[in-house]
Amino acid sequence: MRLIWLALIVLALPSSAEELSAKAWLENMSLALKGQEFKMSLIQLQADHIRPLVYIHGKVEQQEVAFLEHLNGPPKNAVRVGDTVTFIEHDQPAYSVQANRIQGVLPPAFAGDISVLEAGYQFVLGGRSRLAGRPSQLVRIIPNDENRYGYQVWLDMDTYLPLRYDMLNLDKQLLEQILVVELIVLEEAPAILHEAYKQDWPAIMAQPTREKGDNWQFKWLPQGFKILVKDNHRLIGSHESVEYIALSDGLANISVYVARAGDTAMPEELMTRNGLSLATERVGNAEVVAVGKVPAETLTRIAKSITIE
Amino acid sequence: MDKLGQEWVSAAVDGEVDKQMMAELAADTDSHEQWRDYHIIGDAMRGELPKVLDLDLSANIAAAIENEPTIIAPKAAPQTDVATKKLANVIPMFKQFGQYAIAASVALVAVVGVQNYNQSPEIDASPLPVLNTRPLIGSASPVSLQTGPVQQNQSFTNDQMMEQRHRINTYIQDHMLQQRLNNSDKIEDNSDLVPVPVNH
Numbered sequence: 001m002r003l004i005w006l007a008l009i010v011l012a013l014p015s016s017a018e019e020l021s022a023k024a025w026l027e028n029m030s031l032a033l034k035g036q037e038f039k040m041s042l043i044q045l046q047a048d049h050i051r052p053l054v055y056i057h058g059k060v061e062q063q064e065v066a067f068l069e070h071l072n073g074p075p076k077n078a079v080r081v082g083d084t085v086t087f088i089e090h091d092q093p094a095y096s097v098q099a100n101r102i103q104g105v106l107p108p109a110f111a112g113d114i115s116v117l118e119a120g121y122q123f124v125l126g127g128r129s130r131l132a133g134r135p136s137q138l139v140r141i142i143p144n145d146e147n148r149y150g151y152q153v154w155l156d157m158d159t160y161l162p163l164r165y166d167m168l169n170l171d172k173q174l175l176e177q178i179l180v181v182e183l184i185v186l187e188e189a190p191a192i193l194h195e196a197y198k199q200d201w202p203a204i205m206a207q208p209t210r211e212k213g214d215n216w217q218f219k220w221l222p223q224g225f226k227i228l229v230k231d232n233h234r235l236i237g238s239h240e241s242v243e244y245i246a247l248s249d250g251l252a253n254i255s256v257y258v259a260r261a262g263d264t265a266m267p268e269e270l271m272t273r274n275g276l277s278l279a280t281e282r283v284g285n286a287e288v289v290a291v292g293k294v295p296a297e298t299l300t301r302i303a304k305s306i307t308i309e
Numbered sequence: 310m311d312k313l314g315q316e317w318v319s320a321a322v323d324g325e326v327d328k329q330m331m332a333e334l335a336a337d338t339d340s341h342e343q344w345r346d347y348h349i350i351g352d353a354m355r356g357e358l359p360k361v362l363d364l365d366l367s368a369n370i371a372a373a374i375e376n377e378p379t380i381i382a383p384k385a386a387p388q389t390d391v392a393t394k395k396l397a398n399v400i401p402m403f404k405q406f407g408q409y410a411i412a413a414s415v416a417l418v419a420v421v422g423v424q425n426y427n428q429s430p431e432i433d434a435s436p437l438p439v440l441n442t443r444p445l446i447g448s449a450s451p452v453s454l455q456t457g458p459v460q461q462n463q464s465f466t467n468d469q470m471m472e473q474r475h476r477i478n479t480y481i482q483d484h485m486l487q488q489r490l491n492n493s494d495k496i497e498d499n500s501d502l503v504p505v506p507v508n509h
Contacts, residue, residue, distance in 0.1 A: 085489075103489050229487075235479045236486060246487055255484040264472040266480075276484075278477060291484040 022123035022139045026114045028160035029153070033057070033111040034064065036159060037186040042105070045177040047273035055105055058189030060197040065189065067196055068102050078102045079196045086201040096204045106165055106178060109250045110153070119224030120144055120249040121151075129154065131163040132180045141251070146170055147222035147298040148252045149275060159185055167275055170295060175275035216245050216258065220305040222298060224249040235259075247292075247302070254292030256302060261287040269296040279303050322347040 020028070037058035044051045052071040059065065063082045070076040074090040085103070086096040101108035109117060117123075126138030134156050141151040150172075154164040165178040216230060228246040235242055235257075243258040266280035266289060279299035281288040288306055290299035318340050320326050326334070334340055352358050 097489055099489065235483050238476070238479045240479070242483075244483075244487070253484075253488055255480075255487050257480060257483070262472075262476055264469050264476060266473065266476055270477060276481065278480060289480050291480050 022125045023114060023118075025125070025137060025139050025155055025160065026110075026123060026141075026153075029155050029162055030111050030114055032160040033106070033162075035059075036161065037189055038159070038161060039182075039184045039186060039190070040161070040180050041182040042178055042180045044105070045179065046175075049274075053105065055102075056190060056193060058186060058193045060189050060194055063197065065193040065197050066102055067192055068105060078104075079199075079201065081197055081201065084201065084204055094202050096202050098204050106162060107151075107251050110162065112250075117141065117224075117250040120148060120222070121224075121251070126152065128157070132156075132183050134158065134163060134183065136163045144223060146295065147301075148249060148294045149175065151251065156183060159183070167293070169275065175273070175293075214243055215309045216243065216256075217307050217309050218302065218305050219307055220301060221247065222249065222294075222302075225252075225254070245306075252292060252294045254290055254294060254299065254302065256306065257287075257289045257291075258306065259287050259289070261285050269300060271296050281306075318343045319347055322351065 038056070040055045040057075042053050042055065044053060054069045054071060055066065056068075057064070057066045064080065065082075066080040068078045075088070076090065077088045079086045079088065080099070080102050083098055083100050084096050085099045085101075086094055088094045099108075101111055114123075120143060122142045122144060124140045124142055126140050128135060128137050130136065131154050135158075136154040136156055138152060138154050141153065143150050149170070150168045152166045152168065153162050155161065156163050161180075161183060162178075163180045163183065165176075166174055167176040169175055214230075214232075218227075225247045226249070228248050230243075230245050232241065232243055234240060240259055240262075245256040245258075247254040247256065261282055265282070266287065267278070268280055270278040275293045276291070277294060277296040277299055278289065278291045279296050279302075280290075281300065281303035288303040290303045292299060318334065321331060321334050322344060334344070349358070
């Protein structure tokens, strides 16, 4: 009997040492995205769009340097050196913003503090599968409520780098997917990153101080959503002045606008197939518009719950 | 079958016998097998053998027909209601309101440049220049638009439709732009502070 117990313990120990919690997997991913040197070829699928991209990440003189290139269509690149992201696009002069991730590939939260996401999501380990020729572990990021979408990410078992990322709606239908087709782990930062590091990029766009917005409050916000920014700016195309509030739960970002109602009514709810929704609530002669990658019902509820103090 | 007979067949294969002998050979069914074997040997020597050596085609076909199972046409499987279920999924999504596709050309987030709105004189008074950028990835592609019942009742003119789309795009564009600007972790720490976030 004792022998059987001993045998069991011996068998159990090595496996339990390897078992990581789902959160630990995500934390390892966050470290890997920040610290490793690699080149990824990936495709981004969104409804009827497929975009092939290359992402290179490394460190030059202790600074993170990353390069993102669109492979199809007109040249569209982004370079990040430290906390400065420069967008180089064919139709406008290059410009820089301050950001610690290149926005658009994977959610910036994946390289951030994972525990921030715990207010709105649960992490659950899934099965293992093979992606980009590598064994990978599935980690599901399951929303705690119906106010946001779910995510799942497959992590390379060697490097913890993400190999696939899915955004799913409440019916588990795919809204967006990022699929790595090739992952090359590099020994050192490739020449292109060294070059990017040396290059003089445009200075971070001088943005005048944002005017502090009115004290907008929400009677209801989904668990985990916080107000990031409140301000008062003009919309790009229409020059319309709006009160702006940015909300985020770490993964999902919502913009809420309060503006004078236009002559043309906005649709009450609008959904796009890549998950972006828009909801409008008319209050007197004002219009509250909420935009974000969450279910339209959530946006409607948020727009209805806004108050001013 | 004696040796002489074999030689004779061999000669026939090489075409070294006359018609009469050929007829005799045709009548001699015992020699047929040999006739075939000699031909195969000849083919092999000339490298003309087929990939699959079917020694007795006719016999094989006969056997195959014999072995063929009787085919009983299976009844068409009854239509599962999976498809209908899927459909049912779609309908509530649109809430049976009117829906119409936005022309992709209109709906695509327009190309905009980095501009400073101070350039236009009427806005000079306002100290609010707008950073005009286009998101690197993730252009919005509205596919279906559900309009509220209120709008359903009104018949929108084309201009109004265009105007509405324009406004939708404006908001979506601004949302995307804000994603770029609010992309720094540091904002979170400053959310409640009066001073403006670090990156602005």
